[in-house]
Amino acid sequence: MQTSPSVQSSHRANLASPVGMHAQSESLLELEVPGLAASIRQACLGEADLVPYRVRQALNQALDRASTQRLVKTIMSMPYSAQTYTRHLLYADPAGMFTVVALRWDPTQGSPVHAHYTWCAYRVLRGVLSESHFEYDRSIERAYLFNRVKRAAGQSVCGHGGMDFIHRLHNVSDQTAVSIHVYGMDAARISSHVNRIMAVSLRAETPSPVQEK
Numbered sequence: 001m002q003t004s005p006s007v008q009s010s011h012r013a014n015l016a017s018p019v020g021m022h023a024q025s026e027s028l029l030e031l032e033v034p035g036l037a038a039s040i041r042q043a044c045l046g047e048a049d050l051v052p053y054r055v056r057q058a059l060n061q062a063l064d065r066a067s068t069q070r071l072v073k074t075i076m077s078m079p080y081s082a083q084t085y086t087r088h089l090l091y092a093d094p095a096g097m098f099t100v101v102a103l104r105w106d107p108t109q110g111s112p113v114h115a116h117y118t119w120c121a122y123r124v125l126r127g128v129l130s131e132s133h134f135e136y137d138r139s140i141e142r143a144y145l146f147n148r149v150k151r152a153a154g155q156s157v158c159g160h161g162g163m164d165f166i167h168r169l170h171n172v173s174d175q176t177a178v179s180i181h182v183y184g185m186d187a188a189r190i191s192s193h194v195n196r197i198m199a200v201s202l203r204a205e206t207p208s209p210v211q212e213k
């Protein structure tokens with residue numbers, strides 16, 4: 001893993017993906033998973049500390065086998081990049097409280113190491129992703145790897161914004177993976193105000209321990 005030059009500001013290229021988001025119909029999510037957008041909206045209106053957990057719960061409750069299969073089939077039929085993972089806009093909350101995107105990860109494709117400016121929740125819909133966790137060392141202003149876990153289809157994760165949740169997602173399998181992500185940000189700023197790209201310490205080259213669960 002290469003060392004990045006510095007932590008990038010929110011006004012610079014802090015996209016998780018260098019490709020543009022493929023905007024489809026904003027009602028795509030409602031077509032494929034009826035009720036999920038409403039459940040997420042309800043979760044967003046609750047106690048702030050609990051929002052990411054309730055959104056994760058909404059994902060888990062709504063995405064049963066049938067709706068997951070429908071959504072994956074639709075995502076797999078959409079345009080994608082052979083070079084980097086591809087994002088598809090599934091739903092933009094009219095009030096701007098949250099945005100839902102689907103990510104397609106072909107083998108070897110991964111995100112940069114990043115923190116979030118806002119809460120997030122995601123669920124793997126197809127395949128297996130590797131999630132690397134990092135801690136931020138304020139003395140050197142860099143993040144270092146301390147753990148790595150597998151996220152298989154059906155698994156979900158959530159977290160608050162801030163430097164306590166720094167991660168990287170990567171498809172190290174030989175099959176295409178698909179995941180659904182919800183961010184506490186309006187769609188207009190989803191590409192610029194969600195991910196904070198992190199500089200990585202060389203200690204990331206020799207993590208100890210690394211767990212593959």
Ligand SMILES: [Fe+2]
Pocket residue numbers: 114116120167
């Ligand atoms: Fe993330």
